[in-house]
Amino acid sequence: MRREVTDILILGGGGAALYAALRARDADPRLRIAIASKGLVGKSGCTRMVQGGYNVVLHPDDSFDKHYDDTLRGGAMINDQELAWLLVTQAPERIVELENRFGCYFDRNADGTIHQRALAGQSFNRTVHRGDLTGIELMSRLTEQVLVRDIDIRNEVRGVDLLFDRCRERVCGALLFDINRGEYVSVAARCVLLATGGAAPLYRITPASLEKSGDGLAMAFRAGAELVDMEMMQFHPTGLIAGDSVLTGTVLEEGLRGAGGHLLNALGERFMARYDPAKMERSTRDRVSRSSFLELRAGRGTPQGGVFLDVRHLGKDFLLKSSPGMYRRCLSVGYDMAKEPVQVTPTAHFQMGGVRIDTRCRSSIPGLYAAGEDAGGVHGANRLGGNGVAESIVFGAIAGDAMVRDLPSLPSPSPELCEVADPLRTACGKTNAFALRRELGSVAWDSLGIVRSAASLDEALHRLETIEARLADVSLPGDAAGNPSLQARMDIANLVSVARLVANSAASREESRGSHFREDFPQTSADGLYNLHVRQGVDGAIVTERHAVRFTRRRPEDLAGDTLIPAAPSTAAAAATTP
Amino acid sequence: MTHPQAVTLDVVRSDPAQASRFEVPVPTAGSRVLDALLYVRERLDPTLGFRYACRAGMCGSCAVVVNGKEALACQLPVATLGTREVSVAPLRGLPVLRDLVCDMEPFFAGWKRAHAALEPNDPTRDVPRTMPPGEPRRALIEGQNGCLTCGACDSACADSVGGDHARGPAALNRLLMLTLDERDAQGNERLAAIAAETARLRAYAGSGIDDVCPVGIPLRRAMDTLERLVAGERVS
Numbered sequence: 001m002r003r004e005v006t007d008i009l010i011l012g013g014g015g016a017a018l019y020a021a022l023r024a025r026d027a028d029p030r031l032r033i034a035i036a037s038k039g040l041v042g043k044s045g046c047t048r049m050v051q052g053g054y055n056v057v058l059h060p061d062d063s064f065d066k067h068y069d070d071t072l073r074g075g076a077m078i079n080d081q082e083l084a085w086l087l088v089t090q091a092p093e094r095i096v097e098l099e100n101r102f103g104c105y106f107d108r109n110a111d112g113t114i115h116q117r118a119l120a121g122q123s124f125n126r127t128v129h130r131g132d133l134t135g136i137e138l139m140s141r142l143t144e145q146v147l148v149r150d151i152d153i154r155n156e157v158r159g160v161d162l163l164f165d166r167c168r169e170r171v172c173g174a175l176l177f178d179i180n181r182g183e184y185v186s187v188a189a190r191c192v193l194l195a196t197g198g199a200a201p202l203y204r205i206t207p208a209s210l211e212k213s214g215d216g217l218a219m220a221f222r223a224g225a226e227l228v229d230m231e232m233m234q235f236h237p238t239g240l241i242a243g244d245s246v247l248t249g250t251v252l253e254e255g256l257r258g259a260g261g262h263l264l265n266a267l268g269e270r271f272m273a274r275y276d277p278a279k280m281e282r283s284t285r286d287r288v289s290r291s292s293f294l295e296l297r298a299g300r301g302t303p304q305g306g307v308f309l310d311v312r313h314l315g316k317d318f319l320l321k322s323s324p325g326m327y328r329r330c331l332s333v334g335y336d337m338a339k340e341p342v343q344v345t346p347t348a349h350f351q352m353g354g355v356r357i358d359t360r361c362r363s364s365i366p367g368l369y370a371a372g373e374d375a376g377g378v379h380g381a382n383r384l385g386g387n388g389v390a391e392s393i394v395f396g397a398i399a400g401d402a403m404v405r406d407l408p409s410l411p412s413p414s415p416e417l418c419e420v421a422d423p424l425r426t427a428c429g430k431t432n433a434f435a436l437r438r439e440l441g442s443v444a445w446d447s448l449g450i451v452r453s454a455a456s457l458d459e460a461l462h463r464l465e466t467i468e469a470r471l472a473d474v475s476l477p478g479d480a481a482g483n484p485s486l487q488a489r490m491d492i493a494n495l496v497s498v499a500r501l502v503a504n505s506a507a508s509r510e511e512s513r514g515s516h517f518r519e520d521f522p523q524t525s526a527d528g529l530y531n532l533h534v535r536q537g538v539d540g541a542i543v544t545e546r547h548a549v550r551f552t553r554r555r556p557e558d559l560a561g562d563t564l565i566p567a568a569p570s571t572a573a574a575a576a577t578t579p
Numbered sequence: 580m581t582h583p584q585a586v587t588l589d590v591v592r593s594d595p596a597q598a599s600r601f602e603v604p605v606p607t608a609g610s611r612v613l614d615a616l617l618y619v620r621e622r623l624d625p626t627l628g629f630r631y632a633c634r635a636g637m638c639g640s641c642a643v644v645v646n647g648k649e650a651l652a653c654q655l656p657v658a659t660l661g662t663r664e665v666s667v668a669p670l671r672g673l674p675v676l677r678d679l680v681c682d683m684e685p686f687f688a689g690w691k692r693a694h695a696a697l698e699p700n701d702p703t704r705d706v707p708r709t710m711p712p713g714e715p716r717r718a719l720i721e722g723q724n725g726c727l728t729c730g731a732c733d734s735a736c737a738d739s740v741g742g743d744h745a746r747g748p749a750a751l752n753r754l755l756m757l758t759l760d761e762r763d764a765q766g767n768e769r770l771a772a773i774a775a776e777t778a779r780l781r782a783y784a785g786s787g788i789d790d791v792c793p794v795g796i797p798l799r800r801a802m803d804t805l806e807r808l809v810a811g812e813r814v815s
Contacts, residue, residue: 040683043640043728044632058707093705100704100762103697105724112709133725136637140726144696144753147687155683180676209633243607245614246634246653332656333609434621478626482677485625 001420002185005413006032006152008403009174009187011159011216012195013037014045015389016372018142019094019396020193020403022102025149027404033151034187036176038158038196039211042143045197046208046350046373047392050135051253052119053127054393055386056091059116062124064088070122071387073559075352075380076514076524078229078531081552082359083378087387090394095128098393104141106130119385120254121284127386132253132325138389156180158490159215162192162223162368163415171223171367172413175420179487182480184420188413191367191403194220195396198351198373199498203449204441205239206348207251211491216374218494220355221501226364226535228376229353230498231505231516234383235450237263237288239347241306242333249347252326254385256311257281259322263292264308264341265300271307286382286515289346293450296345306343346450350388352379352515353505356533360406361399364535367410369403371395377531381514423480429473433488436474440467440495448503453520457507461500468496504542505532529556582608582658588615589666590627593677598624605657612645612667613652616679628678636793639729643679644668649731649791670730672737686730689744693772695753700764708762716759719814723756723801725794732788732798739782746776748783752801758808770809780806 008024008031010017018041021033035041042048057067067088072079095114098104106128107115118125130137146153156179163173163186173188199214200206221227238252257263263281265271275291276283283291292307301307311319316338319327327337335342354376361369372392379387447460474489509532511525512518530546537543588601601623603615613631620627631641634653641652645667646660657665673681690696710717726749733740733747740747751773758769773780784802792798804814 039632040630040638040640043638048638049633049635096705096707099707101697101699101702103699103757103760103762105721108710108712110711110713112711112714114707130724133637136725136727140728141697143728144690147691148694148696153687180680207635209638211632242609245607245610246617246631247609247611250635332654334607432621433625475625482628482680483626484620484628 002183003188004185005188006034007190007407008033008193009189009191010035010193010195011174012045012197012372012374013039013041014195014197014372015047015138015142015392016374016396016399017193017195018042018139018146019393020195020371020400021151022142022145022149023397023400024404025151027401029150031404031407034154034189035146035151036154036157036159038156038179038215039209040155041153042139042146044209044211046212047389048135048139049207049209050138050389051132051251052385053117053129053134054091054095054389055119055122055126055384056095056128056390057088057126058092058095058114058128059124059126062126066123067126069554069559071384072380072554074121074382074384074387076382077380077529077556077559078513078549079380080377081550081554083357085553086359086398087378087391087394090397091390094393094397098138098141102141102145104130104137120258121384122386135389138393157185159196159219160184160490162219163188163418164223165414166416169366170410171365173415175418177423177490180482182423182483186415186418188415190407190410190413191369193361193399193403194355194368194370194374195372195399196374198354199495200233200348200351202441202444202495202499203348204438204445205249205345207236207239207249208349210246213491213494214498215494216370217354217501218497220363220368220370221497221536223365223368224536225368226356226533227354227501228356228531228533229380229505230376230501230534231509231532232352232381232514233348233502234285234350234352234515235289235346236349237285237292237346238309238344240330240333241304241343241345243304245333247333250329251347251349252309252330252342252344253323254285255322256309257288259314259318261309261311261314263288264310265295266302266307267300271295271300286517290450290517292346297451302343304343306345308341309344310341311337312339312341348449350383352376352381352383359398360402361395362402369399371399381516423486424476429475431470431473431475433474433485433492436467436470437488437492440492440499443467444499448499448506450517452506452516452518454507457503460503464496464499464503467492501534501542504544505534508532508544583663586615586657586663586665588619589664590619591668591678593628593675597626608656608658610657611653612643612650612655612657612665613641615657615665616652616667628676628680630680637727639727639793642670642729642731642734644670644734649734651729651793654793670734672734672740672742673730681730683730685742686728686733686744689747690728690750690753692745693750693754694765695750695757697757697760697762698764699762701762716761719804720756720759723752723796725796726752727794729793731791731793735788735791736783736786739779739786746773746779748788748798748802751780751783751805752796752798755801755805773805774809777806777809
């Protein structure tokens with residue numbers, strides 16, 4: 001097995017991974033920095049797919065306090081308050097850096113200042129963007145900046161497990177698998193950054209980049225690191241339905257609902273009247289997703305498993321002007337949004353939970369860092385649109401800086417030598433890996449998705465055990481090089497680990513908060529202001545601990561809003577008019 | 580639009596001993612080439628190698644050559660091909676790792692050689708710039724922006740590229756943007772570096788690269804503009 005040495009090993013290839021690499025490289029030209037991504041660096045992952053934009057306080061009439069309060073309200077008050085403050089306060093310097101140092105182009109106002117658009121859930125229009133393809137802009141610029149620096153890029157090389165020193169006290173590298181060569185590689189490193197994204201593709205229907213399978217999360221768990229908020233998975237209400245096509249699940253932008261689109265069930269009813277008569281279709285993402293899911297479960301959906309989004313009354317001119325890409329995409333799968341309602345479904349969008357980090361992206365294990373969607377705590381129980389890519393950039397920078405600063409105290413690695421078995425040693429099984437993956441997706445969707453209950457979570461845990469047992473029987477035809485079934489099996493193994501953590505935390509939280517909904521505990525509880533920390537116990541089981549939220553900057557009574565314990569009407573009115 | 584119920588997929592395989600022809604259903608008018616490839620992998624031949632990630636036309640990972648023309652597999656509906664015989668081949672001009680999967684390293688190595696990234700002339704600036712959108716140079720830059728680095732254009736001109744992706748249409752398009760960019764320290768040095776590339780620029784300008792670009796960048800115009808800039812003309 002190839003054995004290599006580097007200083008900083010970054011697993012992942014999205015916004016957080018690349019930003020960390022750039023900051024570290026520019027801070028110290030002598031460092032050896034390697035990025036290993038299971039897809040093509042800069043192309044796979046979800047940063048690339050960002051359509052909304054990047055939330056940042058730039059305008060004099062905006063303020064850190066406003067952005068912060070919006071973020072905490074969105075997170076139902078269980079955000080890590082220090083991490084959320086970092087997000088808000090460091091977003092501006094990163095935007096300037098993205099433009100001046102790394103070459104990003106952002107849309108402008110007529111006077112040449114940066115244009116900031118409106119996204120839902122915010123008290124100020126603060127979302128910086130380039131058209132509706134901000135993600136492509138960011139990733140294109142960051143990737144080319146990485147290319148022209150002395151950074152070792154490993155495309156299609158995935159992380160398998162973290163490596164420890166002989167005392168098992170610190171992480172000092174990782175075991176990787178070179179997908180195209182079909183070989184393991186052992187990389188010793190003085191520190192490792194997990195930036196592999198979250199596990200939204202666990203669910204049958206998702207808009208996320210499909211290669212994501214929670215690899216960083218699973219590796220962190222197996223290494224004994226703490227994870228947080230694992231029950232918090234965001235669903236977006238309007239994913240496209242395109243039959244068996246891979247296009248199913250891709251998101252139809254929120255603006256359509258905001259602009260007055262209607263949601264109808266198969267009976268032609270505007271069903272939001274049943275769930276949020278005050279706000280109707282403009283209710284929060286989690287509420288609309290849940291409402292659609294409940295309609296589908298009650299049998300009021302279409303044969304294809306959808307509800308209808310009707311924007312005909314907005315007019316073709318408006319649609320072409322506001323959402324030309326979306327209009328064309330729907331046309332290409334057979335819907336003319338201007339003439340007929342489009343079938344949509346909730347779709348698993350983003351994972352708020354992840355590796356627990358401190359304000360320097362350090363995990364609970366020395367030598368191990370996490371940033372971006374792989375890390376948890378910034379968004380609490382629900383993420384605001386536009387805060388995700390801001391998180392990747394801000395915390396990618398924090399991680400890069402922290403690793404450089406910490407390196408002098410992280411000695412050269414001598415990881416325990418590990419033995420690896422032939423990945424194809426159980427090749428003779430009969431189970432189709434892709435069918436097993438689909439089965440996992442259905443279990444997750446049905447039992448630990450938008451609507452949960454003690455019974456459904458229990459069922460999920462049983463079925464996950466069965467799926468895990470069947471991994472040993474997965475058929476792996478072909479050799480190890482470029483073997484899709486082998487990759488699928490590795491994905492499933494990690495997804496099962498993550499699914500177990502989601503189910504376990506969802507079962508522990510006996511209330512509904514933000515994106516987590518328990519139909520057996522549908523209310524938000526005044527006692528719910530805690531985070532669930534989980535880690536692997538000595539016997540491999542999940543150790544779950546409840547930690548009260550530390551209100552370092554805001555107390556719950558300071559903020560009232562949609563996803564909180566409902567405030568008395570006078571308090572709500574006062575909060576609404578507070579500048 | 581009626582669509583064929585099924586097509587025959589003819590896929591280039593690295594190992595000639597492996598099956599290359601597959602009957603694949605086409606469930607809807609919108610079913611993509613990527614759906615067909617996934618059908619083969621998931622139900623007929625799990626060893627079929629091809630690349631994809633976002634499947635939403637944003638990452639460019641799935642670029643292949645379908646019936647002789649470059650396209651993103653996730654964006655191309657099978658029904659629009661108008662035939663029941665669908666051949667799928669890897670991009671041209673890049674080493675093949677396996678079946679439809681090309682080694683993209685030479686493409687990105689070229690990007691690096693071309694230094695196709697901003698070299699900031701004011702890297703520690705701590706306030707945003709004022710850049711009016713209507714300003715002509717910026718409008719020109721924006722018109723060329725959006726490249727997915729999918730490799731389709733370099734593939735379509737593989738003969739002219741000749742393996743030197745630093746001088747392929749994708750990298751040259753980016754160089755045009757950077758040459759015009761007020762923030763770039765290299766400025767006209769970038770033009771000097773490609774002063775000898777007139778033959779290539781003309782070849783690209785006369786080719787079908789615009790037709791294969793999945794995001795509709797006017798690449799031929801870029802090549803033409805570069806040629807004029809190299810010749811000392813002002814373009815804005």
